[in-house]
Amino acid sequence: MTVPKALRLDDRSIISVAGEDRLSFLQGLVSNDVRQVTDGGAIYAALLTPQGKYLFDFFIVGAGDALWLDCEAARAEALARRLGIYRLRARVTITPMADAISVVAGFGTGAAAAVGLAGADPGTAAALSSGFAFLDPRLPAAGIRCLLPSTDVPTFLAGHGFGQASRDDFDRHRLSLGLPDGSRDLIVERSLLLECGFDELNGVNWNKGCYVGQEVTARSKHRGLIRKRLVPARITGPLPAPGTPIRQAERTVGEIRSGVDGLALALLQLDALALAQDGGPDSELWAGESRVRADVPTWVHLVADRPQHPGLSR
Incomplete structure (x- = not known):
């Protein structure tokens, strides 16, 4: 049981x-x-x-x-x-x-x-x-x-x-769901809420009126200005340290955030994520010597976040 x-x-x-x-x-x-x-x-x-x-x-x-x-x-x-x-x-x-x-x-x-x-x-x-x-x-x-x-x-x-959980147990649970853990995953004075799932995670109310930073947050949503998303990833190879750049072919397309065992969160450019999901030449994602495979959960809505043009539809 x-x-x-x-x-x-x-x-x-x-x-x-x-x-x-x-x-x-x-x-x-x-x-x-x-x-x-x-x-x-x-x-x-x-x-x-x-x-x-x-x-x-x-x-x-x-x-x-x-x-x-x-x-x-x-x-x-x-x-x-x-x-x-x-x-x-x-x-x-x-x-x-x-x-x-x-x-x-x-x-x-x-x-x-x-x-x-x-x-x-x-x-x-x-x-x-x-x-x-x-x-x-x-x-x-x-x-x-x-x-x-x-x-x-x-x-x-x-x-x-309740059975006693370890911190690694808890981190595996939240990472598998794609849940960020504060400043381990969100960069202070750099990250945008909509890059990190706050809309889908019930962290933003669009009808409440003004708050600090509200104008920029609303503009990001209504003008489709989000170009990156924080998503769960499975790592094949040694777990890269937080901040390790993620490469696709010859370009840098994101970075690793927190992780444990073979799970991590990764901030990825949406065009690179779409290419990785479609497969094909030069679509693989790498962080150091480790393979990175995005494992996007159903609650993450990528289509509405990026411009609709050929090559970027899921």
Whole structure:
């Protein structure tokens, strides 16, 4: 019998945004509609530069009279400082919660059922004896995330029937789905959200109104300006280091991002990706001495992202 797996994500941390203006404050900053967050609900969102380039991504969760941001631990202080720049007269407090609250990820068959969320919509939450759990708002297959007091994690894992996962187990799971992992896969002040799947992963709301970087993001979508996409890839040979250029024939067409074992994420030019999918002479992709084969999941919509002309249709 297969049991779901879970692990504490030690590289994640929580920032609390509290105060009566918390919803309007974040609503004017981030890429998703914060009004969708109810107590215990969750959305996925990003904070951008005014030029529409990636700075931070995170989950936003309703937690009583506060909003909790599930973010990268190594960059939590930087995110709190950036939010503080925008605070001005907003009646909010921005508090990194350090090690008090832990983020636990659960995945595999039965993960949602283990916390009472079987069949629920992405982002739906359920209260636990302490803390709460929610379905990953990006993809149903991604699994669950739980935010709970750090001291309660061992009891939670044992009491809900989860097997212990390793970090490699978790990375294999997310890489197979094509899910980026913060600044491991998105380049700060360089990456565009639509290159990295934020539209399909429910990280952008097109009807919410203005936020930082909104104009550039909207223009990229409506004018078809995206020329690259971040996609899962299978590697034959040694796993290339992040940042290794990807070649097709004699030209550089992308680069490797994070990976484990024979799986990685790769940022690829769309014309090179189309050629690789079609096959034929000079279509193979290489990173160093290793063969790279794009394994595009069904949720990635490539056709709408690139100009429609001969040689670029899927």
